Amino acid sequence: xxxxxxxxxxxxxxxxxxxxxxxxxxxxxxxxxxxxxxxxxxxxxxxxxxxxxxxxxxxxxxxxxxxxxxxxxxxxxxxxxxxxxxxxxxxxxxxxxxxxxxxxxxxxxxxxxxxxxxxxxxxxxxxxxxxxxxxx
Amino acid sequence: xxxxxxxxxxxxxxxxxxxxxxxxxxxxxxxxxxxxxxxxxxxxxxxxxxxxxxxxxxxxxxxxxxxxxxxxxxxxxxxxxxxxxxxxxxxxxxxxxxxxxxxxxxxxxxxxxxxxxxxxxxxxxxxxxxxxxxxxxxxxxxxxxxxxxxxxxxxxxxxxxxxxxxxxxxxxxxxxxxxxxxxxxxxxxxxxxxxxxxxxxxxxxxxxxxxxxxxxxxxxxxxxxxxxxxxxxxxxxxxxxxx
Numbered sequence: 001x002x003x004x005x006x007x008x009x010x011x012x013x014x015x016x017x018x019x020x021x022x023x024x025x026x027x028x029x030x031x032x033x034x035x036x037x038x039x040x041x042x043x044x045x046x047x048x049x050x051x052x053x054x055x056x057x058x059x060x061x062x063x064x065x066x067x068x069x070x071x072x073x074x075x076x077x078x079x080x081x082x083x084x085x086x087x088x089x090x091x092x093x094x095x096x097x098x099x100x101x102x103x104x105x106x107x108x109x110x111x112x113x114x115x116x117x118x119x120x121x122x123x124x125x126x127x128x129x130x131x132x133x134x135x136x
Numbered sequence: 137x138x139x140x141x142x143x144x145x146x147x148x149x150x151x152x153x154x155x156x157x158x159x160x161x162x163x164x165x166x167x168x169x170x171x172x173x174x175x176x177x178x179x180x181x182x183x184x185x186x187x188x189x190x191x192x193x194x195x196x197x198x199x200x201x202x203x204x205x206x207x208x209x210x211x212x213x214x215x216x217x218x219x220x221x222x223x224x225x226x227x228x229x230x231x232x233x234x235x236x237x238x239x240x241x242x243x244x245x246x247x248x249x250x251x252x253x254x255x256x257x258x259x260x261x262x263x264x265x266x267x268x269x270x271x272x273x274x275x276x277x278x279x280x281x282x283x284x285x286x287x288x289x290x291x292x293x294x295x296x297x298x299x300x301x302x303x304x305x306x307x308x309x310x311x312x313x314x315x316x317x318x319x320x321x322x323x324x325x326x327x328x329x330x331x332x333x334x335x336x337x338x339x340x341x342x343x344x345x346x347x348x349x350x351x352x353x354x355x356x357x358x359x360x361x362x363x364x365x366x367x368x369x370x371x372x373x374x375x376x377x378x379x
Contacts, residue, residue, distance in 0.1 A: 107233065107241060109233055110226065110230070123236075
């Protein structure tokens with residue numbers, strides 16, 4: 001369900017931006033971190049529904065799901081998504097529909113520990129951001 | 137472009153945002169914020185004390201999760217106030233976050249909060265002058281309400297916060313001197329001194345000072361703060377009306 005609120009936020013923000021700049025939007029590249037576990041097909045469907053009668057009417061949404069690199073600030077260990085996948089799966093099982101990283105991926109350090117030392121002091125790029133906007 | 141930051145900005149653009157803050161912990165910010173929201177029908181309360189969320193406990197919402205709808209985070213409504221808290225996202229568990237996580241959580245909470253026509257939006261700030269304060273400043277202009285106790289330990293920190301706020305062009309809308317006095321048969325006893333430092337601070341910024349009494353009965357209302365009608369609520373209401 002959260003994909004709809006994210007798509008709404010994206011469409012409203014870009015529509016305002018397009019209006020201010022006097023352009024129409026043709027293509028949007030949205031970058032999301034994989035721990036958010038967003039459903040790209042629902043996100044795209046929501047975007048395509050919400051963009052009607054806006055300056056994004058002709059826009060195509062591309063979603064880049066990126067696997068973050070992690071660094072533990074306590075022990076310095078650097079690791080990839082595959083080393084936290086098990087913890088993410090457990091968390092999803094625990095929360096189900098209400099999985100918190102779905103809504104706020106930056107909460108990851110609250111739930112995930114460094115696979116080497118067990119610290120929560122984990123650094124990563126976890127924000128949802130617009131990477132590219134193509135206009136006409 | 138950060139769509140959530142932009143959404144949060146847009147969402148708060150035409151609303152009055154009252155940020156209850158102190159710099160010092162344990163001075164009663166959350167109680168003041170809760171009573172401030174309750175004092176004005178149609179208010180929202182956003183708990184940005186991410187690691188020490190008190191709003192769920194004060195309103196008896198601990199462990200209750202926000203519903204997430206197509207339009208965002210549905211509020212938990214108590215006493216006519218729309219309450220939003222990270223506690224409603226993670227449930228009854230600890231939260232530990234580095235700065236970037238705090239910024240992301242502040243932006244997402246405000247971007248997705250389904251505020252409806254709520255106005256004002258009262259924000260319960262955490263102690264300290266860390267990422268939450270910087271994040272809120274990036275998102276919106278706000279009216280700072282500073283809370284202190286008569287203790288020098290509290291006042292010194294609050295003074296630093298006021299000086300920082302002045303540097304970024306904000307002056308306190310009100311200074312609240314909490315735990316100021318005990319009402320004893322109609323006469324006021326000031327067990328911790330008269331709070332002259334706080335009074336001078338308020339005067340130096342041209343802000344009104346509101347003294348809150350110590351009311352031991354308040355503890356009975358933790359979990360049902362919306363039912364509290366005691367003297368603290370009375371003064372906080374006056375404060376809100378003066379904003």
